[in-house]
Amino acid sequence: MEKSEVKAILNAVAKGEMSTDEALLKLRMEPFEELGFAKPDIHRAVRQGIPEVIYGAGKTPEQIMAITAALLKNGQKTVLITRLSPESAEYVKKEIDIKYYNEARIGVAGDIPVPDTEGTVLIVTGGTSDIPVAEEAAVTAEMLGNKVNRLYDVGVAGIHRLLSHTEDIMAAKVIVAVAGMEGALASVVGGLADCPVIAVPTSVGYGASFGGVSALLSMLNSCASGVSVVNIDNGFGAGYIASMINHIGGK
Amino acid sequence: MEKSEVKAILNAVAKGEMSTDEALLKLRMEPFEELGFAKPDIHRAVRQGIPEVIYGAGKTPEQIMAITAALLKNGQKTVLITRLSPESAEYVKKEIDIKYYNEARIGVAGDIPVPDTEGTVLIVTGGTSDIPVAEEAAVTAEMLGNKVNRLYDVGVAGIHRLLSHTEDIMAAKVIVAVAGMEGALASVVGGLADCPVIAVPTSVGYGASFGGVSALLSMLNSCASGVSVVNIDNGFGAGYIASMINHIGGK
Amino acid sequence: MEKSEVKAILNAVAKGEMSTDEALLKLRMEPFEELGFAKPDIHRAVRQGIPEVIYGAGKTPEQIMAITAALLKNGQKTVLITRLSPESAEYVKKEIDIKYYNEARIGVAGDIPVPDTEGTVLIVTGGTSDIPVAEEAAVTAEMLGNKVNRLYDVGVAGIHRLLSHTEDIMAAKVIVAVAGMEGALASVVGGLADCPVIAVPTSVGYGASFGGVSALLSMLNSCASGVSVVNIDNGFGAGYIASMINHIGGK
């Protein structure tokens, strides 16, 4: 609870404009209660004009539709639904007009935002199998108002593929590096870039990749400065952080 | 290698100002070779006016002194030495005037930078035992030209301590959250803040903390958006990334 | 075997009321043998008026029905069946009148107990995905005669949701904190509460949540005193312990 709000309430009480009971109530009244129903799995409250995000995994199509409808009715311009299965997307489409991004498994209801910053978020992947996670990051960033540049399948075993795009790397304001298996991409990109790199390990691989653990450890141990890491397959999280960073310093 | 440099060399060749052999040499000549000696463990090349960083762990005092001297002689204004033991610091001080930050275990040779950005890097810790790692982050950020705000010992088991500083959290441009044991601080701070949070797990704890693994996993699984993670005890890395982010958008 | 029983038998032998062979038999005769059939997976013997508990996982519907019937015939007033699939519940319902709690996956045969204590067991969850485990705890506690207060979806990334219910936390006699992902809820609740907190990690999450291990480690490393932990997804165990604690000191 921010200081200014508390002060406003206190002032109202001091002026007799508000009873102490009302004030007490006010102090404990939370924005999330105004929706009138539970807010399951919604990623932290965000402000006017910025998409509200629903984490679709583990929700029924009915629940997703209900929450989406409530948010739109509540004045939300854009609603982002992550981890949305094609089946659930079909169901929601019956009632609400959503755009479904197949590879990203993201649905968007309401307005599709246009980029509101000059900077570019660059998304790179090691292989083609990492693309679904990369697309989750890319579409998330786009829906949060970013220009996104995609550079896929530039894994380090063929380092020339990555190096031929050095300009893209130098031009980015923030980079999301998505890789499975040995996860070395984050280190090489981190060494080439001047900007923050958000590394996303993916569960791509077999045997001793242990569902993404190998890539995760690689990225955490990156010898390149400027690399931080999110959870395995967490494309949304990376796209969200990239957007935060890309919006610093205004347009 | 950047495009403009390559083009300049090619132009020189085209104009006959440079032989093909010279050009070939040039194209493979690297800045790091100009030092005339190996560059062990130096964290990626950084530009004029920005501190060069030496990773002191596993280096002899003699090596540290030699590299520091070479860098200063080479025109480097500030040299940052991380993971520098008090003993090595004493040794280096015999020849070079360094300032030693005891808790951070960082030595600085040359000029102490003044903040060159308006934004503030906020460093929070869960307990007092996390302070050495936090100081590594804080001093790193300060030496890279940032204003740093410290908020220590505000662990989640006494949530009121953290909440009484909500203003500091709202005012930060980027936050470094340092915590051992259950590492919950990152999630709570991530939920309160609007800016990127760099989480640093520490090896503080015993038993099932497994040398920081428990805190690391907690932070990777943070339910708050906007949290990314660096290696256990990697205060330097967090401070470095925080500085990168804090410098976005210029002053 | 309790001292008084042994003494009674010895007295009977001393008085010639019982032969030594009978006594020997008696000393080895166990209550569980009186059922006349194996007691697979029944959670420890409990006394008259308290529900007998059957662990339904890994049992055929036929076995569950047979054990339930035997227990009821044996004079058991209430029989609790945990980890009961909807299919098995349907099967059992053909012969025995059971009430099935869908989310908790618990079936109850016989009388539904009314609360027999003043104190309240508070069940809190981090997210909506933790609700099935929470309900297993809640229904277990209710069937063991407790008043239960539910406080769901108050995860630490939106700490205000939890703080707006501080009164519920202060009013509880014992709390069950159910959370997956980073499991930070237990620490925050433990820091706010004055009573014992039973933490239940859930297998909710993906990637580095490792099926609940991340939450488990978090909870074991809680910096809040008063927090103890049960197995991942073990809602029953938490509800059982909570009931034990809530019944201390009588009504």
Next chain:
Amino acid sequence: MEKSEVKAILNAVAKGEMSTDEALLKLRMEPFEELGFAKPDIHRAVRQGIPEVIYGAGKTPEQIMAITAALLKNGQKTVLITRLSPESAEYVKKEIDIKYYNEARIGVAGDIPVPDTEGTVLIVTGGTSDIPVAEEAAVTAEMLGNKVNRLYDVGVAGIHRLLSHTEDIMAAKVIVAVAGMEGALASVVGGLADCPVIAVPTSVGYGASFGGVSALLSMLNSCASGVSVVNIDNGFGAGYIASMINHIGGK
């Protein structure tokens, strides 16, 4: 922050007895700030008459002495210092009269409390090597006003040793079961007891005991209901929870 306190402040503002600025300050003023110095590692605030607890590990003797002195000066009747090395104890003794419990590695300054409840906390261990952890639990419980019964070296490989003390187990209001190696003690005690069992895995053992992990997993998987677990070697935590439970229902 409790409702009544907030209401009192609001009332004072309404009556003009307090300015809004003062009220704002008040609302953010925390008990811990009254100490006038940082409260590093102090286990959650506890009320008048109950010992304040300092976690001694990782603190210098000077820090421990300073915090202890401050607490005593502040009116604290009893101060408990856990994980206190004999060397630090010697240092503190120079200035402050503390009683040092050697095996428990606990120091106590101020009054030694007398039991204020009828119920008994039973501490059992599997072997003699588990005794230091058990003593940490036992002395903690005693300093928090509990009667403590010790039953050491009753590991399950010689089950008759444990069974010959069934009466002690039946008589306890809460049990702390301390064991390393295979940690089976918790299950057997849990099966014999009617009261909550707090299991403490210890790092005693070698090879595949993995510093207490084997015992920890055993205890988490206990087939006995009523068993919850704390961190490896966390005797303090177990003693604290046991005291909480033992004090339920008043005397």
Next chain:
Amino acid sequence: MEKSEVKAILNAVAKGEMSTDEALLKLRMEPFEELGFAKPDIHRAVRQGIPEVIYGAGKTPEQIMAITAALLKNGQKTVLITRLSPESAEYVKKEIDIKYYNEARIGVAGDIPVPDTEGTVLIVTGGTSDIPVAEEAAVTAEMLGNKVNRLYDVGVAGIHRLLSHTEDIMAAKVIVAVAGMEGALASVVGGLADCPVIAVPTSVGYGASFGGVSALLSMLNSCASGVSVVNIDNGFGAGYIASMINHIGGK
């Protein structure tokens, strides 16, 4: 290769009864080659009158039938097929008369052996869910000529169930202890018994049982002497070793 065989061949060469080439061939000719086809997964060669064992997992019904037929034709009196699915058993039955043990998932072709030793192999389990693994051990031991005594569902959480069968434990020549979850059964039985105990962890359980790892670690750390351990769910291995031990000292 045994000394006597080698000597016989050498003698034949010395006497001119065998050429050096024939001898060379002989020395490298192996019993397993006489079958004329590959011997996939057959558990080590055993002598006349003792069942040959086929590991059925990962073999097609056709392969199992072919190997079984070959062995029987080769003079093998009894053929034991472990990890045999009901479907494969049905297939094999079309051509070969086998007896199928449902719970043990073992098929037996040829003669069913009668016990050829006086001693008894005792199989104990912690719960009913452990019975399939226990039956694999039991049927294996029976097919290898042992008397087997079964004592199921005597887990340590209800220690009286186990103690009421102390006589069975004292009477056994070797014990197989089968348990999942916390695996404490092995320690308690090991403490009661005078004979070797083969512990079999099972994958029964959930959460932190990690597919049998918890029970495995428990058993390896048993504080009872006389306990050795086989792989998770390896009922066959335990039954085989038990038979080896039970046959020592002849009848």
Next chain:
Amino acid sequence: MEKSEVKAILNAVAKGEMSTDEALLKLRMEPFEELGFAKPDIHRAVRQGIPEVIYGAGKTPEQIMAITAALLKNGQKTVLITRLSPESAEYVKKEIDIKYYNEARIGVAGDIPVPDTEGTVLIVTGGTSDIPVAEEAAVTAEMLGNKVNRLYDVGVAGIHRLLSHTEDIMAAKVIVAVAGMEGALASVVGGLADCPVIAVPTSVGYGASFGGVSALLSMLNSCASGVSVVNIDNGFGAGYIASMINHIGGK
């Protein structure tokens, strides 16, 4: 990028045969771009006459067919498709004539190479369940122009089976040792052989084999010199390295 190519371009610029812009373009133009479409998952570029390799896992039949067709059209004589499901193979066969190796799950389009070296690659397995991985290695090596000798089901529990083939081991130029469970085969073969041994752990086994981890650790800890290890189930990688080694020294 190789020195000679760079020099050639520079020479052309020097002679005015190429503009600096063209040169710049050339320097960044990569062979892989000439294909005119993305190169997903293709195992590193190899030269004329050597099969191009497509990693089939995670690709749609359509993608596999498209890439194969493109490569053949591009002049590639042989195309190797690993991890190709029978279903995908059927699909591809509709348009392109491929030979499908069932156990190896490899498809080959274009010419089947004949061995172009004298040396032999020996593939050994511990059991029959390891054969699919072994065949992946064997067919890979054959398609890369090697003579392959197979020696299957010679696990160390029946060491005579392995020893009767000592000659094969001595005759090999490089050995691929494929084993699951305890993975001891690599050590024993390594001790018998004079040539490099590539060890491939397989995910064959159950319980504490942990999906190949046990075999992997065994092989990494081999006390035999000359043994190196690839990922669990990575038959392709082992066959590829074996071919590299077998081709050293020409024919």
Next chain:
Amino acid sequence: MEKSEVKAILNAVAKGEMSTDEALLKLRMEPFEELGFAKPDIHRAVRQGIPEVIYGAGKTPEQIMAITAALLKNGQKTVLITRLSPESAEYVKKEIDIKYYNEARIGVAGDIPVPDTEGTVLIVTGGTSDIPVAEEAAVTAEMLGNKVNRLYDVGVAGIHRLLSHTEDIMAAKVIVAVAGMEGALASVVGGLADCPVIAVPTSVGYGASFGGVSALLSMLNSCASGVSVVNIDNGFGAGYIASMINHIGGK
């Protein structure tokens, strides 16, 4: 408690030779209580003529001496002290005449037993570094009345060393296989032997041997039947079990 003892007590009560109170006392009176002092860490009670065993690790020299003296005074002929440091041995020798086995780190007080069985316990090791653990097993077995045959440094990387001792392996009644690193010895010996093999992983090795875990997993996954496993470095346990087996069937 054995049936006959209970019956005797009951008979005495029936005949009036014993009061019920005396009987009750008797039934709970345990041999270990007769020692008059705590029995810390003594490996299970064993009968007259068989050494009592003290686990020396974690005991002070004073404690060891006191327990040893008490046991000898109590009529114990031989006392075995395992994990006894040379320093503690020196201390104990001041008062009690003990024989100290340096490599085994075992001390023996009282009579040195002579073998009382015909059978031989064979102890094999993979390397020389495994010898201390092997000697713990060997001396334990000798002190329990067994003939012991040692076969050291016969690791599988030089399989001929092991094979040249096939006779020893065939002649043993039970084998203890001690190995670190990849632990393959147990499988190879298990394949050659007809008798039970007790495998002891050792913590010898580095890197991915993980303090014996690699060897432990290898041994648990042994493809040879007849192999069971004890804890890492548990030579005592293996020697104890080997003695149990070797004594079956009398002399």
Next chain:
Amino acid sequence: MEKSEVKAILNAVAKGEMSTDEALLKLRMEPFEELGFAKPDIHRAVRQGIPEVIYGAGKTPEQIMAITAALLKNGQKTVLITRLSPESAEYVKKEIDIKYYNEARIGVAGDIPVPDTEGTVLIVTGGTSDIPVAEEAAVTAEMLGNKVNRLYDVGVAGIHRLLSHTEDIMAAKVIVAVAGMEGALASVVGGLADCPVIAVPTSVGYGASFGGVSALLSMLNSCASGVSVVNIDNGFGAGYIASMINHIGGK
């Protein structure tokens, strides 16, 4: 045992030149027995002219000296002692003239070999901290008769350092890639090279590097073909395999 040797013995028996008993003895007589003393930890027997290798870790200086002396006396031209501490080296030097390589921790007695092949073994490291392991590989390879090229501190975070040495990579016949932390070096080198790459993870790093596990997993998951892996810090093993490969195809 090789076929030719066996045949020679058989021929001698056939001709009456050797008795059957002598032959039997001969067949079991092993080269290692001719040394007349135990061969602890010697890395597999190698032929005339090739250094014998002693693994120095865990051996006393006296043992090392004795084995070295015996080998030299036995006609061995060069003896390599790995993992030799400076202290042990000093001790051995008293009696035997050895050359000690400080960083590699290797001692060499007898002749220092000269390269006997044309091919070059390239050793690359990621950082300077990896140099000791790299030197173990390098000196091993040199002592086995190889030309060695060292390329140190070319980690992937500064990819230009590595790329400026592409020629060295292309010129090597076999490469040893040594790296800790994220271990990405192996993949990048593997992608640039045409020859086999032996990857050596090092225990360099902290936190989530887990003593080399992170680098190990990275290397096992390398997306570059041609990479195989040895144990953490196993420089000797890598140098040995590199030498094997480098010697293929003669000079």
